[in-house]
Amino acid sequence: xxxxxxxxxxxxxxxxHILYKNKLLTGYHTSSVRLWRDKVAIKIEEKLAxxxxxxxxxxxxxxxxxxxxxxxxxxxYIAKEKLYRRGHVEFIExxxxxxKEFGVERDLSAYKAxxxxxPEGKMIPKSVWQVEMFHYPKQQSCAIELMDQMEYHDxxxxxxxxxxxxxxxxxxxHAFRKFRRMLYWLPKFKNATPYPIPYTLxxxxxxxxxxxxxxxxxxNQNKLTVWKTLEAEEEPLEDTFIVSAMSPExxxxxxxxxxxxxxxxxxxxxxxxxxxxxxxxxxxxxxxxENFTKPSDDxxxxxxxxxxxxxxxxxxxxxxxxSKALSIHEQPDGTVLGMCITGTSSKNSLVTWIRYMQxxxxxxEKIPIVFQMRTPESGLQVIETDQxxxxxxxxx
Numbered sequence: 001x002x003x004x005x006x007x008x009x010x011x012x013x014x015x016x017h018i019l020y021k022n023k024l025l026t027g028y029h030t031s032s033v034r035l036w037r038d039k040v041a042i043k044i045e046e047k048l049a050x051x052x053x054x055x056x057x058x059x060x061x062x063x064x065x066x067x068x069x070x071x072x073x074x075x076x077y078i079a080k081e082k083l084y085r086r087g088h089v090e091f092i093e094x095x096x097x098x099x100k101e102f103g104v105e106r107d108l109s110a111y112k113a114x115x116x117x118x119p120e121g122k123m124i125p126k127s128v129w130q131v132e133m134f135h136y137p138k139q140q141s142c143a144i145e146l147m148d149q150m151e152y153h154d155x156x157x158x159x160x161x162x163x164x165x166x167x168x169x170x171x172x173x174h175a176f177r178k179f180r181r182m183l184y185w186l187p188k189f190k191n192a193t194p195y196p197i198p199y200t201l202x203x204x205x206x207x208x209x210x211x212x213x214x215x216x217x218x219x220n221q222n223k224l225t226v227w228k229t230l231e232a233e234e235e236p237l238e239d240t241f242i243v244s245a246m247s248p249e250x251x252x253x254x255x256x257x258x259x260x261x262x263x264x265x266x267x268x269x270x271x272x273x274x275x276x277x278x279x280x281x282x283x284x285x286x287x288x289x290e291n292f293t294k295p296s297d298d299x300x301x302x303x304x305x306x307x308x309x310x311x312x313x314x315x316x317x318x319x320x321x322x323s324k325a326l327s328i329h330e331q332p333d334g335t336v337l338g339m340c341i342t343g344t345s346s347k348n349s350l351v352t353w354i355r356y357m358q359x360x361x362x363x364x365e366k367i368p369i370v371f372q373m374r375t376p377e378s379g380l381q382v383i384e385t386d387q388x389x390x391x392x393x394x395x396x
Contacts, residue, residue, distance in 0.1 A: 056098045067110065070095075070102040074113050085119045089142045092117055096149055106153045106199065108161070114146060115164050124170040131172045143168075143175040147182060154199070156186040197273055209243040209341035212271050212278040216339065218328055219247040227356050229349075240343035242353050249327055250337050254361050257285055262368040263337065265354070268345050269374075279345045281353075283338040287331070347373055 056073055063069040077091050092114050104110035118139060125135040134140060143165065150157065162179050169175050195215045202208055210224055225244045229236035257263070267281030329336045338357065342349035350371060358364045 056094065060101070065102045067102065067104050067107060070099070070104050070110055071113060074117065078117065085117065088117050088119070089138055092142055092146065096146060099149075105149070106155055108150075108155055108158065111146060111150055111155065111157075112161055112164060115143070115161065115168070118143070118168045120167045123168060125173060131170075134174060136169075140169065140173060140175045144178050147175075147178050151182060151186065154186070154190065156190065157182055199274075201273055201276060205343060206241055206243060208273060208276060209241075209278060212273055212280065213243060213245040213339060213341060215273075216271060216280070217245050217247075219249065221249065222247040225356075227352075229352060232356065237348040237352055238344060238346065240346075240349050240352075242340055242342050242349060242356065244338060244340045244353060244357065246338045246357070247329075250329055251361055253285075253327070253329060253335060254337055254367075255363050257337075257363070257367060259363075259366045261286065262370050263364075264334075265350055265369060265371045267350075267372075267374060278341055280339055280341045281345075281350060282336060283340075283354075284334040284336050287334050347371060 055076065059069050059073050059076075063072070074095070077088075078085075081088070095114055099105040099110065102110075123136040123139055125131045147157070157179055162176070162183065165176055165179055197211075197215075202211070206226060210226070213224060222245055225246070227242045227244070229238065229240055229242070263283060263285050265281055265283050268279035269282070270277050270279055272278075340350075340353050342353065350373075354364060354369055
């Protein structure tokens with residue numbers, strides 16, 4: 001057993017050394033025949049990739065880009081290469097790039113149909129050495145790339161997918177290990193978030209804004225208000241919509257806010273709903289330092305005899321100060337008093353938002369408000385100094 005263990009260790013070290021050497025010397029060969037063969041193989045692969053890409057383009061020109069057209073392209077290739085399946089790796093890679101155009105990037109049956117393009121029974125390793133030496137590396141890498149795309153689009157494989165994969169590569173190869181990891185982890189990650197996002201997002205920007213604000217607010221009593229400027233007033237500053245989020249507790253905090261201290265409108269910050277971004281703004285106040293200052297440690301040691309704060313029934317109780325319970329909106333970096341998403345993310349829309357909120361919060365009319373804008377439309381501005389201006393005049 002000791003000799004076998006040493007032999008396995010030597011073979012694994014030798015394999016890693018060869019892989020590292022080949023990685024360093026990619027494209028550099030001492031044999032001109034080997035270099036010529038590699039160039040010919042690359043040209044054949046590029047030709048097959050262009051040919052398979054043309055198959056999908058022809059089907060797109062004749063039929064509507066949907067699941068049926070995608071299945072037709074796969075059936076056409078299998079009927080054409082029924083015996084040898086020439087260029088099946090290039091065909092699968094071309095199909096993976098075209099799945100989004102056909103709208104099947106999240107369809108498990110489409111990935112199963114692509115997996116059936118591999119020839120069955122020919123690539124199953126027959127020994128442990130073939131398993132560890134990455135038997136049929138090009139085909140296994142293609143299968144792993146297919147499962148990577150499934151993982152990116154949150155498509156969880158099932159047991160039928162595993163049976164197809166096992167009939168192609170066997171149950172011990174690296175590609176099947178990837179399937180096992182996906183089958184274990186993806187269901188856990190899928191149900192991990194307490195605020196799931198629907199896979200098909202709404203097209204209406206108002207619904208998207210409401211969905212984003214619902215995910216960000218932490219108060220269960222929060223209420224969303226939607227205003228359309230054309231409907232709310234006759235001559236608005238601009239034609240847009242405003243989705244505002246505010247709770248009754250935040251309204252009370254606005255009423256308690258002193259009139260001498262200004263409120264700040266900050267933004268815009270980005271939040272993502274899958275691949276769609278939303279820009280939101282926050283109405284906040286500066287934090288109250290009295291709520292976040294800790295008591296000094298000197299008061300603990302005023303009495304040396306009462307070092308460990310032991311009390312008995314014969315001693316009088318010492319009064320202790322009771323601190324005010326803070327709300328969830330009062331944070332060390334500021335008190336959040338409201339959030340909004342507008343259609344244009346401009347300063348005029350934020351001024352309109354404040355004006356609309358004054359209808360239910362009259363105290364806002366007496367409080368000064370400062371706008372700290374960081375919207376995408378406000379880019380970098382070049383400020384020229386006097387010396388640069390004089391130099392430009394001299395050059396001209």
